[in-house]
Amino acid sequence: MNASSLTPIDETDHTQGPDDAPVxxxxxxxxxxxxxxxxxxxxxxxxxxxxxxxxxxxxxxPLNKVHPHAAQAAQAAEAAGAQDAFWAMHAALFxxxxxLEYEDLKGYAEDLALxxxxxxxxxxxxxxxxxxxxxxxxxVRAGANGTPTFFINGVRHDGDFDFxxxxxxxxxxxx
Amino acid sequence: MSTRQSTQTTPGAESALSPGERAPDxxxxxxxxxxxxxxxxRGQPVVLVFYPADWSPVCGGQLxxxxxxxxxFQRFDARLLGISVDGVxxxxxxxxxxxxDFDLLSDFQPKGEVAEAYGVYRDGDGVTERALFxxxxxxxxxxxxxxxxxxDPGADGILAALEDLDEQEVTR
Numbered sequence: 001m002n003a004s005s006l007t008p009i010d011e012t013d014h015t016q017g018p019d020d021a022p023v024x025x026x027x028x029x030x031x032x033x034x035x036x037x038x039x040x041x042x043x044x045x046x047x048x049x050x051x052x053x054x055x056x057x058x059x060x061x062p063l064n065k066v067h068p069h070a071a072q073a074a075q076a077a078e079a080a081g082a083q084d085a086f087w088a089m090h091a092a093l094f095x096x097x098x099x100l101e102y103e104d105l106k107g108y109a110e111d112l113a114l115x116x117x118x119x120x121x122x123x124x125x126x127x128x129x130x131x132x133x134x135x136x137x138x139x140v141r142a143g144a145n146g147t148p149t150f151f152i153n154g155v156r157h158d159g160d161f162d163f164x165x166x167x168x169x170x171x172x173x174x175x
Numbered sequence: 176m177s178t179r180q181s182t183q184t185t186p187g188a189e190s191a192l193s194p195g196e197r198a199p200d201x202x203x204x205x206x207x208x209x210x211x212x213x214x215x216x217r218g219q220p221v222v223l224v225f226y227p228a229d230w231s232p233v234c235g236g237q238l239x240x241x242x243x244x245x246x247x248f249q250r251f252d253a254r255l256l257g258i259s260v261d262g263v264x265x266x267x268x269x270x271x272x273x274x275x276d277f278d279l280l281s282d283f284q285p286k287g288e289v290a291e292a293y294g295v296y297r298d299g300d301g302v303t304e305r306a307l308f309x310x311x312x313x314x315x316x317x318x319x320x321x322x323x324x325x326x327d328p329g330a331d332g333i334l335a336a337l338e339d340l341d342e343q344e345v346t347r
Contacts, residue, residue, distance in 0.1 A: 005331060065274045066239050140244055145329035146236025158326055 006142035006154050009057055012131075014086045016047060017055035023153055023175035024055045025166075028139040030147040031074060031093040032067035032100055035161075039148045040094040042163045046170065053175035058090060060135040061147050069100035071132060076105040076119075078128035083114045188321040190294035191306055198223075198310045199292040203280035207263045211256070211278060213314065220253040220340055221310040222333055225295050227302040227324055229261045229269035229279070237305075237327045242275050244330060251337040253309075256280055260287050260302055295321060309336040 009015060009024060027043065029036040047056055060077075062070035073093050080089030092108040093100065102123070109119040122128065139149065143156050150157040150166065153173045159165045192198070198213065198221075205211045213221065226237065238257060241248075248255050257279040261269070266279040282289045282303065290296035290303035297304055307328060309318040318336035322328040 063239050063243050065242050065276070136244070137247065140240070140247070140330045141334065143329040143331045144240075145327035146240050149329075156329075 006151055007138045009055075013057045013059070014081060014090075015055055015057045016087065017050075018052050019055065021050075021053055021055040021175070023050070023053060023170050023173045024057065025170060026057045026059060026151040028059050028061035028135070028144040028147065028149040028151075030060070030062045030067055030070045031077070031090075032070040032097060033063065033147040034097065036148045037094055037097045039161050040091075042161065042166065045163060046166060049167070050170060050175050054170065059139060060132045061139045061144055061149065062132060062136065063147060071129070072102065072123065073100045073105065074132040074135075075123060075126065075128040076109070078131055079119050079122040080109060080112065080114060082122065082128075083119070085112050085114055088112050191304070191319055191321050192294050192308070192316055194316050194318055196316050198308065198314050198316050199289070200314075201280075201289045201292070203258070203282060203289060204263050205278040205280055207267065211280060216254055217314060218312045220251055220312060220337055221314075222248060222253055222255045222337075223293070223306075223308040223310065224255065224257045225290055225293070225303040225306040225308075226257060226259050227297075227300075227305060228259055229265050237329075238275060239273055240327075241330060242273065242277065245276055247330070247334060248337070251341055253337055258282050258289060258303065260290070297324075307333055309333060309340065311340055 025046070027039065043056060047054060060074040062074045064071040077086055077089045077093060080086055089108060089112065092111065096104065105123065106116060106120055109116045142151070148161060150161060152169050157166065157169055159169065200212065200214050202210050202212045224241065241255060245255065255277045257277065260282050262283045263281050266281055270279055287296040287303065293308065295304040295306040305322045305324050305328065307320045308316055311317050317340055320328060320332050
């Protein structure tokens with residue numbers, strides 16, 4: 001459970017903020033998880049407040065047996081990512097957590113002006129399933145314990161994830 | 176502070192049975208009309224997950240996570256068992272609500288007897304500690320951890336322990 005078991009950020013990660021930011025916040029999340037939905041605007045606010053002092057990465061931890069749409073939603077984010085729209089889809093999914101059926105996902109792809117044919121094909125073929133499962137397994141190995149789990153500079157954040165608590169932890173970590 | 180450190184400093188950890196000790200046998204209800212004996216599981220690793228209560232927010236997350244990665248445990252042929260002092264009907268409703276695909280055992284009558292035998296019963300609260308035990312195929316405890324009651328321990332410690340067991344089996 002030490003920091004080293006957390007997969008370091010690499011080029012396959014989805015990140016926002018500079019690579020040399022003093023603090024990296026990683027969220028293991030699930031697009032159908034209501035708590036992750038609550039965390040979404042908090043993370044957005046943290047990113048605004050810390051600016052270049054914070055790098056944020058989102059990794060998938062779909063708890064599909066409790067959230068039956070979570071795995072496909074995660075794959076949809078990856079399919080959008082393949083068309084350079086991961087974060088736009090990430091936002092769309094968190095804003096519509098109760099509408100994550102296949103047709104809904106295609107609708108968001110259309111709203112984002114993606115190549116919907118490719119998007120739908122990749123969803124059908126579960127092209128990103130392995131990637132999503134790899135995130136999940138890596139998260140579990142690193143000590144992720146449900147959704148959302150946050151890591152701040154490699155250390156699991158065990159406190160609450162309200163804005164003040166996360167903000168204090170990020171500042172303490174060096175931002 | 177890493178979770179491993181906090182695990183070791185939690186008060187309940189002192190009374191918990193340690194690696195190397197034989198896991199006390201038990202026979203507990205796994206459903207309203209069926210029970211399970213630990214002794215019947217010899218030959219495969221067993222993961223005992225003591226948790227304070229069905230329905231509590233942390234337990235839901237912890238067990239939901241284990242449920243999601245059952246295949247990871249099965250790769251080691253390990254059997255995962257949840258144990259709390261809740262009754263069988265409570266377990267049944269909880270397992271159905273969370274779609275749990277592993278057994279929840281009721282340490283209900285006499286209340287907490289099994290938890291007590293493992294050194295993880297909280298007398299004052301009347302619930303079990305949040306404790307994990309990994310047993311080998313011979314019923315010997317090979318790894319254990321007690322977390323602060325409000326901290327979800329995740330699964331990494333269990334998987335690392337199963338991996339160690341696996342390696343030792345191979346070299347034996």
